[in-house]
Amino acid sequence: MFVSVSIIYFIVLLTFADIVDGRSLTVPTETDRVFIKNRNLFRGDILLHPQATNRALATTRIGAPWPNGIIPYTWKSETCDSEGQNCIRTDIPSHDSSEQATILLAMRRMEETTAIDGKPCIQFRPKLPSDNAYISIFDGQGCWAHLGHRFRTExxxxxxxGCVYQGPITHELMHTLDFLHEHQRPDRDQYIQINWENVAENSEDSFALHTDMYVERNTPYDYNSITHYPSWAFSKNGEKTIETKPPGKSFGQYYNLSNIDILSIRNLYQCFNKDISDIVSGASYKLMNINSNKVLDVYRFDGHDGANVQIFTDNGGQNQCWITQKNQDGTIKLIDSNTGMALDVHGGNTSDGAKVQVWSENETNAQKWRPIKVDNEYYKLINVASNKALNVHGDGTSDETDVDSWSDNGTPAQQWRFVRCNLDGTLHIVSGGKYKLVNINSNKALDVNGFQTANGANVEIYSDNGGQNQCWIIYKNQDDTVKLIDSNSGKALHVNEDDISDGANTHIWSNNESNAQKWRPIKVDNKYYKLINVASNKALNVHGGGTNDGTNVNIWSENDTPTQHWRLMECGRQ
Structure with a gap:
């Protein structure tokens, strides 16, 4: 094995301190980088495995992901002759203790940012005697790495x-995780322009397309990927070698994993929460999109194969309720309650923007969806045939915005809340269940001000923030009334019995058996509820029809306006 460096670019300006785990980590600024061009390196800083040193034969990937996401590491030294050839590596570390600590901190940051619910997705650990595949880290000539895991070898x-900074370390470790450069994706010409006239001699390979070796990750083009070179990389004249389409986009940051880098690692290493126990097979659900707060809907109750699927304001229709059928492989099928047809990607199309429709039920992967928890409340739904996510087109929020399949990008347009339907399309209230009460007029949640827990703490409306002060445990009484208990304080929604006039305030109070804490839920158009306080016989009401965060909630004579109508939505399990 030999490495001969032909061109080295050192651009060093200022540095700043980045604090990780309570320790200072020196990180290069935007122009504090080291770019190595080596005639024996593939695409600038990737060392091909011996099986692929002939580039003409490098039409298949030699690297691979690491089994179970575990990457053993060891420290080594490398000694080469005066021409950078005939290199010999030994088991004596070449990085001092401070440099090793910097490298380990970068590893820890990668582990922490890719973890899900505290469970690691990838894990770097010291090599054990039994490990026959591992990474060897040494102070060599420049920044470069092998691509991916190799069976029974290092x-x-x-x-x-110049490489022992967070950015270069993370960049090279991305290659060891089996990631190529973002700016060399086969589709990159849609997003960037390479100014070949500015590229240094013998550096063209650093911008060549990964046409043969690229593996589709089903993620959007990522200008912010740590594997994306900046505008001046390998420039021979100080002019830009890379520009964006359209011009003016920022790109080429060299500090941390981007959000899409994190998503790509999780996808490649199959790191997602597979617990779908809170989705009941055979139950009927509304799928509420988080970005728009509208539900998955079959266009105008259409019962034909190929009927379009869209988002629409919740109207209680059966074309907005979906019966879930769990499959043995952990996927689900979603059946439209109105037609009995399945949610389907047209023809199993794998392109971004492929049509989502309903179709007669069959056993194809186009009708199988993998639910992946985003947090305790939301899911993304990945179609098995296309490996792409159920998506609201263009992040739209208007009624009748199309729903399609799109590369997983982690945005709210691809996140869905499962809300249980009753047979009539409304939520069935389960005694002891935890619910948000969302006001129809304001689309904001019933909220205890500032997470307060004292008796008399005020109740208001506020933007849904997932807080426990917006989740209410509903207990049914024998007289068909309910009591609402604030999950955060354990206290009940209460009206002062001495003041039952219009505008009387609501607040929380220690749980008791008075009528001031009893509410009679009454369905409105089989879609919403109004809640009538038993002591006052008046409705839970948003003062003055307000829609701003912090608007007071009181009681008022029934008037059947949206300010008194509430949608009950299940809170995620904590």
């Missing part, structure tokens, strides 16, 4: 002078 990571 993967090399060179972090030479």
């Amino acid at each position: 993967t090399l990571v060179s972090l030479g002078g």
Whole structure:
């Protein structure tokens, strides 16, 4: 094995301190980088495995993801002759203790940012005697790495002078995780322009397309990926080698994993919460999109194969209720309650923007969806045939915005809340269940001000923030009334019995058996509820029809306006 460096670019300006786990980590600024061009390196800083040193034969990937996401590492030294050839590596570490600590901190940050619910997605750990595949880290000539895991052998990571900073470390470790450069994706010409006239001699390979070796990750083009080179990389004249389409977009940051980098690692290493126990097979649900707060809807109750699927304001229709059928492989099928047809990607199309429709039920993967928890409340739904997410087109929020399939991008347009339907399309209230009460007029949640827990703490409306002060445990009484208990304080929604006039305030109070804490739920148009206080016989009301955060909630004579109508939505399990 030999490495001969032909062109080295050092651009060093200022640095700043980045604090990780309570320790200072020196990180290069935007122009504090080291770019290595090596005639024996593939695409600038990737070392091909011996099986692929002939580039003409490099039409298949030699690297692979690491089994179970575990990456053993060891420290080594490398000694080469005066021409950078005939290199020999030994088990004596070449990085001092401070440099090792910096490298380990970068590893820890990668582990922490990709973890889900505190469970690691990838894990770097010291090599054990039993490990026959591992990464060897040494102070070599420049920054470069082998691509991915190799069976029964070592993967090399060179972090030479100018490379022991968070950005270069993370960049090279991305290669060891089996990621190529973002700016060399086969579709990159849609997003960036390479100014070949500015590229340094013998550096063209750093901008060549990964046409043969690229593996589709089903993620959007990521200008912010840590594997994306900046505008001046390998420039021979100080002019830009890369520009965006359209011009003016920022790109080429070299500090941290981007959000899409994190998503890509999670997808490649199959790191997602597979617990779908709170989705009941055979139950009927509304799928409420988080971005628009509208529900998955079959266009105008259409019962034909190919009927369009869209988002629409919740209207209680059966074309907005979906019966879930769990499959043995952890996927689900979603059946439209109105037609008995399945949610389907047209023809199993794998393109971004592929039509989502309803179709007669069949056993194809186009009708199988993998629910992946985003947090305790929301899911993304990945179609098995296309490996793409159920998506609201263009992040739209208007009624009749199309729903399609799109590369997983982690945005709210691809996040859905499962809300149980009753047979008539409304939520069935389960005694002891935890619910949000969303006001129809304002689309904001019933909220205890500032997470207060004292008797008399005020109740208001506020934007849904997932807080426990917006979740209410509903207990049914024998007289068909209910009591609402604030999940955060354990206290009840209460009206002062001495003041039952219009505008009387609501607040929380220690649980008791008075009528001031009893409410009679009455369905409105089989879609919403109004809540009538038993002591006053008046409705739970948003003062003055207000819609701003912090608007007071009181009681008022029934008037059947949206300010007195509430949608009950299940809170995520905590």
